[in-house]
Amino acid sequence: MPDQSFGARLRALRQAAGLTMEQLAEASGVSARAISDMERGHSRAPQARTRAALAAALGAGADALAGDVPARTDGRPRTHDLPRAITDFVGRNDEIRRVRAHAATDGTGPAPVVVVHGQGGLGKTALALRAAGELAEAYPDGRFHVDLRGAESGPLPPGEALMRLLRALDVAPRRIAGDDDERAGQLRDALRDRRCLLVLDDAADEAQVRPLLPGDGRSLTLITSRRALAGLEGVLRLPLAPLAPHESAALLARIAGQAADPASAADVGTVAGLCGHLPLALRIAGTRLASRPAWTVGHLVARLADEDRRLAALTAGDTSVEAAFALSHAQVSHAGRALFRRLGHVPGPDFGLPIAALLTGDPGPDRDSGSGHALDRDSGPGRGPGRDAGPGGGTGRNADHDGGTERGDDLLNALDELEELGLLEPAGPDRYRFHDLIRLFARDRLRREESAGARAATEQAMSRRILETAIVAGRWFEPGYGAPPDGWTGLVPLPSQDDAAAWLQLEAENWLGALRVLAAAGDDQLVVDTAEAMHWYSDRTHYWTGWYEVFGLSRAAAARLPDRRQEVTHLNYLAWAAATCVHRTDEGARLAMEAHDVAVTLGDLREQAWALQYAAESWRRAGAPERSLDAVRRAVPLADAAGDHDSYxxxxxxxxxxxxxxxxxxxxxxxxxxxxxxxxxxxxxxxxxxxxxxxxxxxxxxxxxxxxxxxxxxxxxxxxxxxxxxxxxxxxxxxxxxxxxxxxxxxxxxxxxxxxxxxxxxxxxxxxxxxxxxxxxxxx
Missing domain, CATH: 1.25.40.10 (Tetratricopeptide repeat domain)
Structure with a gap:
């Protein structure tokens, strides 16, 4: 029953002080509406902090309004109580500063609303509760929390959420309307003259939270959601990102004593990286470490190092990273889930629409790549003109770059859905990336939901299509080629050399990853052809360390093919990459002279000249200029006799x-x-x-x-x-x-x-x- 004695005492003290309700509100910081409800017995006695503020404003003693506060005995959940905040909160200073600035209002306009959004595990609720705790003094009329269960299969209906908030505001059950629209109006009316803080946690969508928002006034609403809730107008959106490396290290150190040891700093950094700086993953990893005093941080590194077991290792009790991701995944459409798992095939850290388009539709048997990558080699194995004009026309199909077709629209819709739920992150215009742990989750779903044969077929078909485009892009720089042949179609248009260079740079990790896939699959000629097409382009980007792997793969592939001239060519390329790209000059010289000896056996003057040139460069970089000068001068007559004018x-x-x-x-x-x-x-x-x-x-x-x-x-x-x-x-x-x-x-x-x-x-x-x-x- 409402506390009548408290209200009577409050009214008596106010009148004795000669204050109106508005004057008491201004002096105490408690709204006039709340004071009115207390005096009339329409609300329960306030919290101790509010009673103390009223007593001080009235000039009364600290105990003047104490006592006579009835205990709650009806058994109803106290939805106005915020959950227990974590005590080892780290970072998010900028976000809290922005919440504080947005909350500063004179109460004459719409009440401020903040949407904290992002993928599962980023600590959205922790941030909201931290902000609520720091701003508590500014909201003396109550701080309320409602779990909206938006990521679960049965989100809390708006009407039920309204009921809980109204009851928390001490609106008598018999006065709560039966219609949701009327309840929303009652909530806005109840909050109009109060200074309350609402935490609407884990919102499903705009329709769920819109009825719960205050109208005008000074109340603050903090919404957390995996979605950006773009349909809400006039709100501050705070997209959360993973923690910074130093914040990740600090969080681990606060949770586990082993991580606070300066001697473990390197291992702590490794654990933070393996957790993708995701707060949930870091908290689980830290808890596992803290609960095992005999472990060092190195033990934790070993447990997390295996990608196939990492998600399973990031589990503590009833909390797991995989479960957090699964809640978002369950909300994705069938087509979105299919695309999500197949995007696990993408080898690079990010990707654009053309590569994503390769992974749509049903996985089928691997296509015969046919003339799509086969090359008619001339009599020489290397770098001069005279090659065939390019891969056969019509072997590829254009990806829907502009999303203008129905298929392109479907792809964009699926990608937007995955981004909205935090399963993908934007990486530029029409470009996306996975968080490292979500990539592992996608690959795990792929293993569970598609057969090994289907996975291999999809991965190899995607890789061949990427390399077909990479070959044509590389040939823009190769003598004897240039622009793509008429009728050629690929993942992207390549109308100019600049476009080709831009694509090769942007997709470097993807075409290199595709090269790895097909090298492992034994498609040796395609591996060699790709590296061959890249040779002249590599001169422009010779400080990219990836060339060492590219030509290492092509050298190994060429060694398995019957044409030894290919082998000596790619052995020379690897010698160049060893010395120039990764500064392994001894290895570069050794490989170059190995290529020279093979070229002598074959009677190949051109490759002898290139081998001496690469050996000379290795020796020059190693600080042996005289030896370098001798080698390069020996190469001059060989290149001249071979008619290799480019080399000469x-x-x-x-x-x-x-x-x-x-x-x-x-x-x-x-x-x-x-x-x-x-x-x-x-x-x-x-x-x-x-x-x-x-x-x-x-x-x-x-x-x-x-x-x-x-x-x-x-x-x-x-x-x-x-x-x-x-x-x-x-x-x-x-x-x-x-x-x-x-x-x-x-x-x-x-x-x-x-x-x-x-x-x-x-x-x-x-x-x-x-x-x-x-x-x-x-x-x-």
Whole structure:
């Protein structure tokens, strides 16, 4: 029964103080509406904090309004009580700051609403309760929590949620309307003059929460949901992301003492990474560690390292990461679930619509790739013109890039559904990625729901389609090819060399992953053909460490094929990648000389010349310039006799670079002039000709700078820059800008802009050889 004595005492004290309800409300921070309800006995006695605020405003003693607070004996759930907040909360400072700022209102407009959304396990409820606790003083009329069960099979009906909130606000059951719309109106009326905080936890959708929102006033509503609830207007949305690495480490340290040991910092970082910095996963991992005092953090690393068992290991009692994901997965449509599990085939960290489109529809038997990747090889195994014009036309089908077809619309709808439920994350326009643990969940669903044969067929068909496009993209840079042949269709249009380069860079992890799949499946010729098509493109991106794996796979595949000329070619490619991309110079030299010996056996002069060139580069990088110079000079007559004009002109450029290392600048300049003369005499293909011309002018500028001939160095750098821009090599661009910047400084001009641009291109390309020189010049 309502506490009549409390209301009577409150009224008497207010009147004795000569205060109106509005004046008492202003002095105490308790709303006039709440004070009115208390005095009339329409609400129960308030919490101790509210009683103390009223007593202080009335000038009464602390015990003036104490006592006579009846215990609740009706057995009804206290929906106004917030759940117990966690005591080891970490991070989310920016989100709480934004909640606090959004909550600051004068009460003259709509009451503020915040939607905290994201995938399962991100700690949405923990954040809402943390914010509610920090803002408690601002809401003296009550803080209420309702679990809406939105991720479960039976969400709480809005009418039932309204009933619970009205009863928590002490609206008598007999006065609560039977109609949901009327109940919503009663809730808005009850909250209009109060300062309450509502936590509407785990909302299913907009229709469930819209009736529960206050109208005007100072009450604050915090909604948590796996969905963004985009249909709600005028709300602050806070999308949660995984924790930062240092926050993950701090959370583990607060939960488990072993993780607080500075000596375990490296293992703690590994555990945090294996948990994907997901708060739920970190909490489970930390709890498992804390409950096993004999374990070190290293034990936990070992338990989580196996991808196939990681989700099972992230279970503690009745809490598991897999169960949290399964709640979202259960809400996805049949078509969305099929796409979700098949996206587990995608090898890279993210993907776009064309690759996703390969995984729609029913998995069927693997297609015969046929002429889609077969190549008619010429008499030489390597780098020159004369290849077949490209893969057979019509072997591929266009993905619905623009989503304009019915199939494209279905794909976009399924992807939007997965993103809305937090099972996919946006990674750019029409591009998506998995959280690491959700990727494992998708692959687990794939293993459970599709047969091994269907999985293999889908994965290999997807991989072949990706590599078909990769081959044509790579051939934009290869002499004798260029634009795709008429009638060719692929995953994406490739109308220009720039488009091809952009696709190869964007999808590098996906086409490399596809190469791994088909190497494991034994499709050796396709592996070799893909690497062959990438050879000239690799020169532009030679600081990507992935080339070592690409050419390692192609070398192994070529060794299993009957044509030994393919083997020696790809052995040479691997030698180049070992020395240039991963800086394993000893291995590079060994592989190059192994290729040289095989080429001698085969009588292949061209591959002998390339092998000596790659060995020379390895020795130069290893600090043996004299040995390098001897090898590259031995290669010159071999390339000439083989008629390999592309290699021949590059060799003089390489000789010049070694001569710069030896401090023989005049000889180096003569070698670069020889490169330029031979380009005018020999039928060098356009792409290698541009590369050789760009390199000759760029390194000539460097030689002049080393010789202190600054006016000549400036002129040569200015010749090199437009060529380097056209060629598109960031490493040569960085060097040309470096020389021009230094020359301008030496000649009394300002070279700062050039030096800054040099560093920018070094950062893009990963080419850091001259970085210290650029920074020293900038700081001089």
């Amino acid at each position: 002109v590059q060799l003089f450029q390489r000789i010049g670079v070694v001569l710069i290392d030896l401090g023989r600048y005049d000889e180096a300049l003569e070698s670069f002039r020889t490169t330029l003369r031979e380009l005018g005499r020999r039928p060098v293909a356009p792409e290698p000709a541009l590369g050789a011309r760009t390199g000759a002018h760029t390194f000539a500028a460097l030689a002049l700078a080393r010789a202190g001939r600054w006016p000549d160095a400036l002129r040569e750098a200015e010749r090199a820059l437009p060529l380097a821009t056209e060629f598109g090599g960031n490493s040569l661009l960085s060097l040309a800008h470096l020389v021009r910047g230094r020359a301008r400084n030496a000649l009394g001009a300002d070279g700062r802009d050039d030096l800054i641009r040099a560093l920018e291109h070094m950062e893009i390309s990963g080419y850091h050889k001259y970085e210290a020189e650029a920074r020293a010049e900038l700081s001089a």
